[in-house]
Amino acid sequence: xxxxxxxxxxxxRFSRNLGLGVVLAGFVVLVFLLTVAKVTDDGFDMQSQQTQxxx
Amino acid sequence: MSDASLNNTTLNSAAQAQPYEAQFGDxxxxxxxxxxxxxVFTAFVGLYAAPVATNPIIGFVAILFIAxxxxxxxxxxxxxxADIDRIMKRTQKRPIPSGKVTEGEAFAIGIALSGFAVVMLxxxxxxxxxxxxxxxxxxxxxIYSMWLKRWTPQNIVIGxxxxxxxxxxGWAAATGSISVESVLMFTLIFMWTPPHFWxxxxxxxxDYHEAGIPMLTVTHGRRATRVHIIVYTILLAILAxxxxxxxxxxxxxxxxxxxxxAMFVKGSIEIWRRDEAMAExxxxxxxxxxxxxxxxxxxxxxxxxxxxxxxAPFGLGGW
Numbered sequence: 001x002x003x004x005x006x007x008x009x010x011x012x013r014f015s016r017n018l019g020l021g022v023v024l025a026g027f028v029v030l031v032f033l034l035t036v037a038k039v040t041d042d043g044f045d046m047q048s049q050q051t052q053x054x055x
Numbered sequence: 056m057s058d059a060s061l062n063n064t065t066l067n068s069a070a071q072a073q074p075y076e077a078q079f080g081d082x083x084x085x086x087x088x089x090x091x092x093x094x095v096f097t098a099f100v101g102l103y104a105a106p107v108a109t110n111p112i113i114g115f116v117a118i119l120f121i122a123x124x125x126x127x128x129x130x131x132x133x134x135x136x137a138d139i140d141r142i143m144k145r146t147q148k149r150p151i152p153s154g155k156v157t158e159g160e161a162f163a164i165g166i167a168l169s170g171f172a173v174v175m176l177x178x179x180x181x182x183x184x185x186x187x188x189x190x191x192x193x194x195x196x197x198i199y200s201m202w203l204k205r206w207t208p209q210n211i212v213i214g215x216x217x218x219x220x221x222x223x224x225g226w227a228a229a230t231g232s233i234s235v236e237s238v239l240m241f242t243l244i245f246m247w248t249p250p251h252f253w254x255x256x257x258x259x260x261x262d263y264h265e266a267g268i269p270m271l272t273v274t275h276g277r278r279a280t281r282v283h284i285i286v287y288t289i290l291l292a293i294l295a296x297x298x299x300x301x302x303x304x305x306x307x308x309x310x311x312x313x314x315x316x317a318m319f320v321k322g323s324i325e326i327w328r329r330d331e332a333m334a335e336x337x338x339x340x341x342x343x344x345x346x347x348x349x350x351x352x353x354x355x356x357x358x359x360x361x362x363x364x365x366x367a368p369f370g371l372g373g374w
Contacts, residue, residue: 012078019079030116034179037112 081155085133085164086126093353094125094221100357101225101240104303104364109229116179117228121221124172124188128195128217131165134158135200139266145259165196180228187227191220205267208274215248216241222357236303243298243356246291250284250323251349257281257326258339258346281327284345288323292316295356303360305373311359315352322348 098121102114109117133140133151137158140146150156169192177185199214207213219241226237256263256272257280263270271280295316299309322345329341366372 009076012076015078015080016076016082019083030119033112034116037110041110 075154077150077155077160081150082160082164084150085130085156085161086123086168087129087133088126090129090218091122091126093218095122096354097240097244097357098122098221098225100361100364101222101237102229103225104236104240104360105226105229106302107229113179114229117176117184118225120172120176120179121188121224121228123168124176124192125221127165127168127172128192129165130161130168131192131196132200134161134165135196136204137161139205139268142266143259143262145262176224176228181231183231183233184224184228187220187224191217191224194220206269208269208271210269211252211271212249215245215252218248219244234302236301239294239298239301240303240357240360242294243291244353246287246294247349247353249287250291250319251346251353253280253284253287254326254342254346254349257334257342260339277331281329285323285327288320292320298356300374302373303363305363305366307366307372308356308359308363311355315355318348319345319352 095118098118102109102117133149136146137151140149141152146152151158151161169189173185173189173192176188195214195217199210199217203210203214222240222244223233223237226240227233253271256270257277264273271283275283296309296312298304299312304312322341325341326345334342363372
């Protein structure tokens with residue numbers, strides 16, 4: 001017979017793991033969006049154009 | 056005895072022998088979520104009212120990490136103040152006094168998140184914003200929590216600076232500089248903090264005394280605290296209305312400021328005119344009302360600054 005009882009300790013542990021997972025996933029998305037925002041920023045475009053013109 | 060019941064019995068006794076395992080919400084509570092709302096809102100207004108357009112994603116990231124930094128300083132404050140938090144009724148349910156999180160965990164989370172927030176804010180915006188956030192955390196944890204709070208009745212006055220930095224950091228994140236407007240927003244919160252906390256200290260009777268915190272109510276008495284509230288409120292009102300005539304103000308802000316400051320000064324006069332017998336008789340109703348009004352006061356002032364900034368593209372904001 002399998003253990004079916006879900007102890008409160010397991011619930012708390014799951015909540016912690018889930019919370020940390022969501023935070024880490026959110027951080028990955030955030031860094032991606034930040035990178036896109038920084039790369040497509042006007043200042044960056046101007047810089048890259050200047051570099052191309054220089055070449 | 057079946058395997059299942061044996062396992063369940065073993066599980067239960069093992070769980071009882073183990074210390075309480077915190078859930079995610081317990082760790083989140085270390086970050087003082089209610090204080091964080093004020094940090095998020097004022098930082099947003101600082102960033103939004105700045106005369107430089109910010110990429111929405113960069114703006115979002117900036118506010119998020121200002122909030123994380125503020126939360127981290129809250130966790131470090133709870134780590135340092137765990138002994139007095141166990142004594143004061145107001146703080147007994149916090150994660151450390153209630154036994155949900157250990158002091159070591161709070162310290163580790165506070166330090167890790169502080170470094171993380173400062174580095175991320177610096178990378179996402181600029182070094183000035185990151186440096187201001189680092190200084191804010193240092194000020195709140197070292198200057199206020201470790202030094203001033205248990206030493207001087209001016210703890211709230213000087214320590215209030217820590218809570219006043221977020222709009223300045225938001226402004227710096229957008230512009231990369233400090234200006235008169237951002238200093239004014241800082242001063243607004245700085246001057247607002249003492250009457251806000253002293254009203255709380257009046258009706259949280261005995262809490263600070265039992266914990267040995269030299270709040271003004273404990274060191275100079277309740278009469279002196281009432282006098283201090285009215286003096287600071289009048290000075291705050293002059294500053295708050297005066298801000299209407301600066302770059303972040305305008306007619307809308309002025310109308311908000313006049314009404315709210317009239318109400319706030321009226322509230323402080325009522326507090327000043329009362330003695331302890333009167334306050335005891337109605338369960339500190341006036342002091343509690345003033346405290347609630349103080350929350351609305353700050354949110355409304357910063358909300359009005361944000362509205363002025365929102366109207367600017369239509370040629371309506373400001374003077």
